[in-house]
Amino acid sequence: MTLASPRTKNNHNCLFTERRILLCCAPYKESIGVEAAWRTRIRDGDRLCTECVPRGACKFGVSVLAFDDAAQHMRSTILCPAAYEGGPGVAHGGWVCAALDEVLGQTVMEYHARVVTANLSVDFRLPVPVGEALTGHAWIDALDGRKVRATGELRLAASDAVLARATGLFIIIDPAHYVRHADWLAQQKVTGGTA
Numbered sequence: 344m345t346l347a348s349p350r351t352k353n354n355h356n357c358l359f360t361e362r363r364i365l366l367c368c369a370p371y372k373e374s375i376g377v378e379a380a381w382r383t384r385i386r387d388g389d390r391l392c393t394e395c396v397p398r399g400a401c402k403f404g405v406s407v408l409a410f411d412d413a414a415q416h417m418r419s420t421i422l423c424p425a426a427y428e429g430g431p432g433v434a435h436g437g438w439v440c441a442a443l444d445e446v447l448g449q450t451v452m453e454y455h456a457r458v459v460t461a462n463l464s465v466d467f468r469l470p471v472p473v474g475e476a477l478t479g480h481a482w483i484d485a486l487d488g489r490k491v492r493a494t495g496e497l498r499l500a501a502s503d504a505v506l507a508r509a510t511g512l513f514i515i516i517d518p519a520h521y522v523r524h525a526d527w528l529a530q531q532k533v534t535g536g537t538a
């Protein structure tokens with residue numbers, strides 16, 4: 344399914360409306376509580392990566408997501424932890440990718456039960472300061488079968504300057520995805536990767 348009739352309320356070319364999102368989500372979301380869930384959501388254990396669940400917070404410093412009605416996109420607050428400092432006072436590029444992966448991935452997962460990143464392309468526009476308030480912004484561009492394309496930005500909260508921008512392709516997975524991976528890994532160890 345490809346989303347049609349783009350709604351150009353802002354310059355982000357969001358291709359969805361509230362009604363369309365709810366229709367698109369129907370196969371993937373529980374029927375109860377969908378509307379409330381997609382409008383404003385404080386992250387919970389279900390939305391954290393496996394390793395982050397025990398501490399109840401994202402290790403990359405992405406802390407809260409909400410749907411911004413005026414701008415028609417997802418917004419998150421972010422702080423680059425000192426552990427991810429690369430150059431003096433600025434974030435390692437790997438952290439920038441990870442934070443954007445999280446921001447885009449969380450946004451897609453707001454509308455589709457479970458996805459993994461298949462492709463992420465990042466433009467590093469300006470150095471990203473460590474320990475300064477940042478914001479993440481992301482929106483879905485298109486849904487095509489299991490493929491969801493999204494765009495996102497990392498901005499300096501103080502001025503809204505865009506520091507990095509990413510586009511991503513996310514693939515909707517089924518519950519057996521990780522079981523298949525475990526089976527594949529076990530097989531690799533048996534065959535030494537020759538199978």
Ligand SMILES: CCCCCCCC(=O)SCCNC(=O)CCNC(=O)[C@H](O)C(C)(C)COP(=O)(O)OP(=O)(O)OC[C@H]1O[C@@H](n2cnc3c(N)ncnc32)[C@H](O)[C@@H]1OP(=O)(O)O
Binds near residue numbers: 444
């Ligand atoms: C909890 C908070 C999470 C926050 C977000 C964080 C998300 C993550 O970081 S996930 C971790 C990183 N990602 C991964 O580990 C994924 C590893 N890759 C995989 O598991 C598989 O390649 C997977 C699932 C993406 C696709 O495999 P599979 O399910 O067999 O589907 P497959 O048929 O190959 O591809 C489906 C479609 O996507 C397309 N596609 C897949 N990968 C790509 C790619 N890299 N580029 C372009 N197209 C692609 C295929 O061409 C196919 O298109 P079509 O349907 O038109 O033929």
